[in-house]
Amino acid sequence: MPAPVPRQKRATIFDVAAEAGVSRGTVSRVLNGEPYVSASAREAIEAAIAKVGYVRNTAARNLATQSSGAIALIVHEPHSVFVDDPNIGAILLGINSSLSAADYQLVSLIIDTERDSQRVTGYLGGGFVDGAIIVSAREGDPISQAIADLRLPAVMIGRPDNQPQLPWVGIDNRGAAEQITRRLKATGRSRIGMIAAGLDRDSGRDRLAGFRDALGDGYDESLVSRQSFYTHDAGVAGMAELLRVDPLIDGVFAASDAVAVGALEALASAGRRVPADVGVVGFDDSAWARRAQPALSTIRQPAGDLGARAAELVLEQVRSGSPAADGVLLPTEVVWRDSA
Amino acid sequence: MPAPVPRQKRATIFDVAAEAGVSRGTVSRVLNGEPYVSASAREAIEAAIAKVGYVRNTAARNLATQSSGAIALIVHEPHSVFVDDPNIGAILLGINSSLSAADYQLVSLIIDTERDSQRVTGYLGGGFVDGAIIVSAREGDPISQAIADLRLPAVMIGRPDNQPQLPWVGIDNRGAAEQITRRLKATGRSRIGMIAAGLDRDSGRDRLAGFRDALGDGYDESLVSRQSFYTHDAGVAGMAELLRVDPLIDGVFAASDAVAVGALEALASAGRRVPADVGVVGFDDSAWARRAQPALSTIRQPAGDLGARAAELVLEQVRSGSPAADGVLLPTEVVWRDSA
Structure with a gap:
């Protein structure tokens, strides 16, 4: 391939001033549309702008309206x-x-x-x-x-x-989380855990609160794995933790679909069948949910x-x-x- | 939750001028650090800036250097x-x-x-x-x-x-594609196809050219499926097409890992075992490659x-x-x- 042709340095307002033989202040006054610039200086500056290829800074031009688009x-x-x-x-x-x-x-x-x-x-x-x-x-x-x-x-x-x-x-994260946890419980699960994530923001906290609402007196703090982010890796780690805490766990609410897919992988590695041994539900209804094996039961949020x-x-x-x-x-x- | 407190409209240079009782031009001169502004006007403007909460437009401030950061x-x-x-x-x-x-x-x-x-x-x-x-x-x-x-x-x-x-x-897309296609061929495959993608850009064209280089006289145009983008969906569609064209196909070079994972799914749906019936290789060595079942042979590019x-x-x-x-x-x- 041929060597690139060196491009010229970008023209500045100083280049325009030098080419036109005027001060930078005069160029600036013309660019700002201010009065009190002689017609000959204005023409020289306009010619210089074209010659050196100066491109105006729009952000600056829009100072008064403060509009950037x-x-x-x-x-x-x-x-x-x-x-x-x-x-x-x-x-x-x-x-x-x-x-x-x-x-x-x-x-x-x-x-x-x-x-x-x-x-x-x-x-x-x-x-x-x-x-x-x-x-x-x-x-x-x-x-x-x-x-x-x-x-x-x-x-x-x-x-x-x-x-x-x-x-x-x-969206109503808390209400939606309660709804899907109740639905999971209704499949006959009795030891339901959660892989929570994003607890430093409203979505994560509200999903955990909704999970707790659904389980009521049956809520067991030890069956909640707390992960940092809504990631596949969080699902793998969280599921492994829940299996250690309670090997008889039979239901899991994962805080997102990506987390749920990680949980499915960890369950497969541990030889558990889904949904026969453990029921798993997610949150989002993203592409992850549709591609998961088996396809994921989840909350559809209108992203x-x-x-x-x-x-x-x-x-x-x-x-x-x-x-x-x-x-x-x-x-x-x-x-x-x-x-x- | 409480109703949000209505916020004020954003302050402009005109608000500063009105508050200070000076012209917009005087405010502009102070903001630009120009001389010939009285100390009292300067003080009034600085007080007005603080009072109305005016925030300076940095893009404008950097007109001379044209720097935005x-x-x-x-x-x-x-x-x-x-x-x-x-x-x-x-x-x-x-x-x-x-x-x-x-x-x-x-x-x-x-x-x-x-x-x-x-x-x-x-x-x-x-x-x-x-x-x-x-x-x-x-x-x-x-x-x-x-x-x-x-x-x-x-x-x-x-x-x-x-x-x-x-x-x-x-990277040398063509050389890398030739290398992995040769490696695939060396596993004893004789009917090797490619799911090409991104043919409107250099990476896509070069990967196809490298595939062709590796097969030489054995290159068969009909065993190339041409897809638009480097996506999972392209892999599913491309693999289905190749299986229709040649049901005995035994090797596939997918133009990216995402494409390869789609191809793996299409092969599983068609009841083909990987790598026993069909060998599949990708390109990128992304997270897709490590998560694929089976884990993907691929080209690592230093993204x-x-x-x-x-x-x-x-x-x-x-x-x-x-x-x-x-x-x-x-x-x-x-x-x-x-x-x-």
């Missing part, structure tokens, strides 16, 4: 979860469908470390985006507070407690609709200049397949 | 592939590790439709990012040309033909290193102001497991 999607997850979680993928698709129809650019920002968090806060304050959608906010994370302080139009997917009162779009609705709520705020003052709950349903 | 990752894939492809995930992790160390913000932009493509081109020209990394560029797509025209520091992951000569980081190296090359260009003029090839290796 971009909306941030902020995901609080390790990058590996961002790319491994089909639920986040479906949310992203839903957001993009709404933003794309309105000709807004979706910009994805992932927060994994404390350093990421500080950097994203600075970025959001920099006028690079007109609004933000926050997924998987964790308790006490600084981003939501920073967004509230910036008065940036924003919507949360999920309903974290102890957070600034931003508008939100969510695409959550994203689309969140994007619409942000754009409404951007257009009106006023914050939305409300929350939106979308419905879920039990999808019963072969794993329980 | 952000680097775009541009992925030319359907959103569903972006979130389903662990290889892109590993690249993203590698990019982020390099950018994060240098305190640059990674901004992911996904191009799925023609409309996305136009919008992203406008965004890149808007001064929102200091550079770009392009993954999965397709032949004739307009983004790479737009980046060359903008003289934006950029690096491609992969080496597309018929593209502007941007620096790149890549994280590709991302990290691409990010370093972009930052070098941003710092030096000069384009990098070269390409970098990273090594691959055959990882032989149980599927062939």
Whole structure:
């Protein structure tokens, strides 16, 4: 293959000034459309801009309106979860469908470390985006507070407690978890455990609370494995732990489909049949649920609709200049397949 | 939960001017650090900024240096592939590790439709990012040309033909595909097919060319199934097609691990044993390969290193102001497991 042709250095406002033989301030006044620049200087600057190939900084041009045409999607997850979680993928698709129809650019920002968090806060304050959608906010994370302080139009997917009162779009995680645990119990299971995950955010805590609601007096704290993230690996580790705690366990509610698929693998390795020996249910109804062997009984959550609705709520705020003052709950349903 | 407290509208430079009782131009001069503003006006403006909660537009502040502190990752894939492809995930992790160390913000932009493509081109020209990394560029797509025209520091992951000569980081897809096909053939297979994908980009074409190189005179065009994307679904459909074309097929090179896992499922559905009846090999050595049943023989490509190296090359260009003029090839290796 031929060697690349070296490209020229990007032209700056200084290059324009040098080419036109004027000061940078004069170029700046022309670029900002300010008066008191001679016609000859203006012509020289316009010719220089064309000659050096200077490209204007739109973000700067929009200083007065503070409009960038971009909306941030902020995901609080390790990058590996961002790319491994089909639920986040479906949310992203839903957001993009709404933003794309309105000709807004979706910009994805992932927060994994404390350093990421500080950097994203600075970025959001920099006028690079007109609004933000926050997924998987964790308790006490600084981003939501920073967004509230910036008065940036924003919507949360999920309903974290102890957070600034931003508008939100969510599902009833607690009610849905109770519903599927009751359904699992109704198959005649008597030793039901849970692989909980994401307990530092509302979805994880609410799913555990719903599990507890369903079992009532039968709830056994020792049959809850607490994992960090909604991942396949969490399912493998959590199921192994539950089998050690109670080898006679006969039902498991996994906090997500990815967790459930990990649990199915751990059960297969341990020689347990699903659903004959152990019934397993998940949460999400993602691609993982349909591909699982056996196909997973789970809660369908409208991930695409959550994203689309969140994007619409942000754009409404951007257009009106006023914050939305409300929350939106979308419905879920039990999808019963072969794993329980 | 309590109703959210309505937030105030975002403060603009006009609010600051009104509060301070000065003109917008005076506020602008203070914000830009220009001289010839009275001490009393400066104090009034600083007090007004604090009172109305005005947040400065960093993008605007950096007009002279044209620096945003952000680097775009541009992925030319359907959103569903972006979130389903662990290889892109590993690249993203590698990019982020390099950018994060240098305190640059990674901004992911996904191009799925023609409309996305136009919008992203406008965004890149808007001064929102200091550079770009392009993954999965397709032949004739307009983004790479737009980046060359903008003289934006950029690096491609992969080496597309018929593209502007941007620096790149890549692997020898053709050599690696030839190598693993030869290894598959050496297990005694005589009717070897391929499920090709991504033929509108260099990686897909090169993997098919390498397959052809390995088979030489034994290459049979009818045993190549041509699929659009590197997806699980492509593997299911491609394998079904190959089984129809030649029920005695005994070896398959799938263009990626995700494709290979789809092929394994189609073979299981058709009652074929792997590797006894049909040997299957993939490409990537992603999480899909390790989780497959049986574990997949594949090509390990250093996805994280590709991302990290691409990010370093972009930052070098941003710092030096000069384009990098070269390409970098990273090594691959055959990882032989149980599927062939």
